[in-house]
Every structure is written in structure tokens, then in C-alpha cells.
Amino acid sequence: MFRPLSVFIGTRYSMVKNKNTFVSFISIASILGIALGVMALIVGLSAMNGFEKALRDQLLSVVPHGELSTVDGSFKHLQRSLSIVENNPGVEAASAFIKLDALLEHNNKMQALQIRAITPETESKVTHIERFIEQGGWQLLQKDKYTIILGKSVAKKLALEVGDSLLLLLPQQGASNRLKSPRKIRFKLVGLFSMGGQLDSKLAFIHIDNAKKILGLNNANAIAFRVNKILDAQKIARQVAYELNEYLYINSWITTQGSFYQDIKMVKTLMYIVLLLVIAVACFNIISTLVMAVNDKRADIAILKTMGASKWMLRFIFIVQGAFNGLFGTLLGVITGVYLALNLTDIIILLESVTGHKFLSGDIYFIDFLPSELIYSQVFTIAILAFSMSVLATLYPAWRASSIVPAKELGYAH
Incomplete structure (x- = not known):
């Protein structure tokens, strides 16, 4: 099957075992970091979505949306x-x-x-x-x-x-x-x-x-x-x-139960920001991996340049290599995150039965189980964001690779 040379070399660099074990370790760490961040974000947002749904379907089904009561x-x-x-x-x-x-x-x-x-x-x-x-x-x-x-x-x-x-x-x-x-x-x-x-x-x-x-x-x-x-x-x-x-007192569920809803929204927003930062940190590992990969492949890059490879082709090689790690980590995180989100309630019930500890008390909260609602549009957004961040992380090492001078690397004089 025909593939552009930059894609072929980039994927080969990604899949072939690296001689430098430290580079391999950083590469695996970046993939796992992205996967864990994506998984945690999907599971966390699904739990918050579950609380919102439970609030709508259960609490707001028994609490009137609005009340008007006479002053006297x-x-x-x-x-x-x-x-x-x-x-x-x-x-x-x-x-x-x-x-x-x-x-x-x-x-x-x-x-x-x-x-x-x-x-x-x-x-x-x-x-x-x-x-x-x-x-x-x-x-x-x-x-x-x-x-x-x-x-x-x-x-x-x-x-x-x-x-x-x-x-x-x-x-x-x-x-x-x-x-x-x-x-x-x-x-x-x-x-x-x-x-x-x-x-x-x-x-x-x-x-x-x-x-x-x-x-x-x-x-x-x-x-x-x-x-x-x-x-x-x-x-x-x-x-x-x-x-x-x-003359009336005006009340609604927002004045009586709204603080709980606002807490859910605030936690959801904070979780989104914090876990995106976790994914960003994992993407920075891609920078480290590619910088070390560029240093390891300086001679290869110089040879490709002497054979007529353009700067953009060299850049795409390392963009593909970093994007491959980001894509693999994102897909791994999405698969595990979706599975956990779909089975979160059952998993927590199992943990409660094993540990004998109740995570949510029905005497305090309006539900006694951990709800979960998976919204696939959110999963798609998280996947796109994580992959985009991993691609952005490849730009600096890719530009650095394209600036290598073949004469210096191959021992020729100017």
C-alpha cells in the first residue's frame, strides 16, 4: 500500500524498539499519561453528568419547581x-x-x-x-x-x-x-x-x-x-x-436545592480544567521523547537531507511519530474510560460490598449510589482535545530536526 515517506518513517520510528531504553520509557510514560488523563476525564465527567441526571429525574421530580406562598x-x-x-x-x-x-x-x-x-x-x-x-x-x-x-x-x-x-x-x-x-x-x-x-x-x-x-x-x-x-x-x-x-413569598428549587446543582457545575468545570492540565503534562513528555529521538537520529536526518528530503518532510516524520503516541494514548484512554463510565455504578457497588464501606449515604444525599451518564459528544471532544494537544507538542522537536546541518553531522567541511 502506498504511504507518504514521512508517514512510513514516522510510524516505523514509533513502532520499532528504541536502543535508548530511557527514550522508550519516556515514550511509554507519555502514552500512559495521556491515556490516564483521558480515562479520568471521561469517568469524572460521566459521574457529574450522572449526578445532574439524578438531580433532574429524582430530586426535581419530588420537589416542586416553584412555590408561591402568601405572606399572611x-x-x-x-x-x-x-x-x-x-x-x-x-x-x-x-x-x-x-x-x-x-x-x-x-x-x-x-x-x-x-x-x-x-x-x-x-x-x-x-x-x-x-x-x-x-x-x-x-x-x-x-x-x-x-x-x-x-x-x-x-x-x-x-x-x-x-x-x-x-x-x-x-x-x-x-x-x-x-x-x-x-x-x-x-x-x-x-x-x-x-x-x-x-x-x-x-x-x-x-x-x-x-x-x-x-x-x-x-x-x-x-x-x-x-x-x-x-x-x-x-x-x-x-x-x-x-x-x-x-403579597407573596417567591421560591423555586434553585433557592432551596440550587446550591447542590451549583456545586455539581463547579466541580465539573474544575475537573475539566485540572484533568486537561494532566493531559497537557503528559503531552510535554512527547516533547522530551522527540527531542531525545531527534538527537538519536541526527545522522539519519542528515542522510535523508543529502538524499533530497525537504524540511517539511523531516518535520512530518517527527510530527507523525509524536502524533502516533498521542493517538495511541488517546484511543487507550477512550476505550478504558468509556468501559468504566458505562459500568461505574456496578463497579462502585462491587467495591462497597468488598470493603463494607458506603461511598454515598442515602441519609445525607438524595441518592445512595454513584450515578453515571456517558455523553458521547463529550467523549469525542475530549479525544479531539487530547490528540490536538499531543500534535502541538511535536512542533518544537520537528522544527529542531529540520534545522540539522548534514555537513556537521556527517563530518564534512563547509
Whole structure:
């Protein structure tokens, strides 16, 4: 098969065992350095992509994208307010609810948490909490009976099982803003949910009509809604709030859970920069390899020059040699990185079973496994960047090779 002479010689220099073992060692180190950098970048970005996907699919499926709650009392015209919210082009669905803070008591054990009094008929349009309910469902929340759904971690802490009764303690304000003894209301536990993370120990659900009776409200005091562009949730929440003739608190998932999302983005950016620098350091090894290779091949270069080889042909010989190392290291890194990224969750589970150590605790994070999502466009970008950096690293040694004077190398006089 026909190949340009520069490509033939360059690949031959790359594949033939070098007499100088130190040069061979540096060459292998550069290939492995590029491979490790590419592999680490693919695996790291896949893990960050996995966290982002889990945030979207799991956390944001149970946390409303936006919330509007009244500063005092309840909505004066709830249905009209709901219609205004739902008619906003950025909103997909809305549901009324009441939120209150309370204490739960059972067998002298207590737990503080936030109660969300939901509208069962419309709640599923806004969140997907119901799919995390392991026992029971919204249909068991009754408007004429005090029923409640708790997180499994709360039920475990209070030693509760489905069907047990418990006390809901609400603070009461007396004269001169002094607190009276709390109001006690007996509820029946009709369901358990398990979302993972701290939400399990912070939330409880009751029927909205129960909350109206308890608080003496005519309507809901908050509206939750789902948006079509989750990153614009805060902006859409403000737009909707300005359309309502109420004094409102404006919240979105960005204000409540956004710090976690920002942490993921920051770590992802830092990881990208740091690991690209690792690849750059590995590419500098290519410079060392080629500089020493040029010194070893000075006589060969001089002979090629006397035979009529041009400067560009000589340059391409060493560009090909360095690019071959970069290509081999990049392909090795891509293959291992893609394999590890596709099997990262299973590998971590295996390591956890072997070591007995849990890397992610479901009590702290919203997931208890290490997620991974491989995006092939990112793999392609990483491969192109790594290969381009390795080619750039060949330019100085290649130019140096083309400047060799044959007469000096072959012992002739000027």
C-alpha cells in the first residue's frame, strides 16, 4: 500500500524498539499519561453528568419547581390565582397546598418536620412523589379523617408502622405573644415513602382539608407549580408572582436545592480544567521523547537531507511519530474510560460490598449510589482535545530536526 515517506518513517520510528531504553520509557510514560488523563476525564465527567441526571429525574421530580406562598393568611381568590399560574406559558401544571411546621410524637419520641397539606387530585401533575410511596398512596389521605404519610426514616425513628396513631403538636400563641401549651391532634399513619436523602426526614403529607380545619383557613396558602424549563424556574416564578394581586413569598428549587446543582457545575468545570492540565503534562513528555529521538537520529536526518528530503518532510516524520503516541494514548484512554463510565455504578457497588464501606449515604444525599451518564459528544471532544494537544507538542522537536546541518553531522567541511 502506498504511504507518504514521512508517514512510513514516522510510524516505523514509533513502532520499532528504541536502543535508548530511557527514550522508550519516556515514550511509554507519555502514552500512559495521556491515556490516564483521558480515562479520568471521561469517568469524572460521566459521574457529574450522572449526578445532574439524578438531580433532574429524582430530586426535581419530588420537589416542586416553584412555590408561591402568601405572606399572611390564605389566597383570597384561589381558583383565579391557580388559573393565572397555569396560563403562564412557562408553567406546565399547578396545585394548591398548605405548608406548616409541626412536631410529631409517638411513645415519648419526637421529630420536627414540615407538613405539606396537598390536594391529592392535582399533586401528581406537579410532583411525582407518589411513585416513591412504598406503602399506601394519595387515595388514603382522607378529608374527613386525620391521616398522614411519613418518610421511612421518620417512621423508623419514632418506631411507627402503617396503621399506628401518633400525635401532631402545633404551637399556640397566647396573650402578649407568649406560647401556650401545644395543640395536640391525633393522626393515623396510612403510608410510607422513601425518596432518599434528607427529604425523608423533613417532609410529611396530609390532606389539604385537614390543614384547613386545623389552621382555620378558607383556602390554601401556597401554590406549587411545574415549569417547562427547570433552569428558568426562579425567573418564571417571579413572572407568575407579579401577575397575582397578592403579597407573596417567591421560591423555586434553585433557592432551596440550587446550591447542590451549583456545586455539581463547579466541580465539573474544575475537573475539566485540572484533568486537561494532566493531559497537557503528559503531552510535554512527547516533547522530551522527540527531542531525545531527534538527537538519536541526527545522522539519519542528515542522510535523508543529502538524499533530497525537504524540511517539511523531516518535520512530518517527527510530527507523525509524536502524533502516533498521542493517538495511541488517546484511543487507550477512550476505550478504558468509556468501559468504566458505562459500568461505574456496578463497579462502585462491587467495591462497597468488598470493603463494607458506603461511598454515598442515602441519609445525607438524595441518592445512595454513584450515578453515571456517558455523553458521547463529550467523549469525542475530549479525544479531539487530547490528540490536538499531543500534535502541538511535536512542533518544537520537528522544527529542531529540520534545522540539522548534514555537513556537521556527517563530518564534512563547509
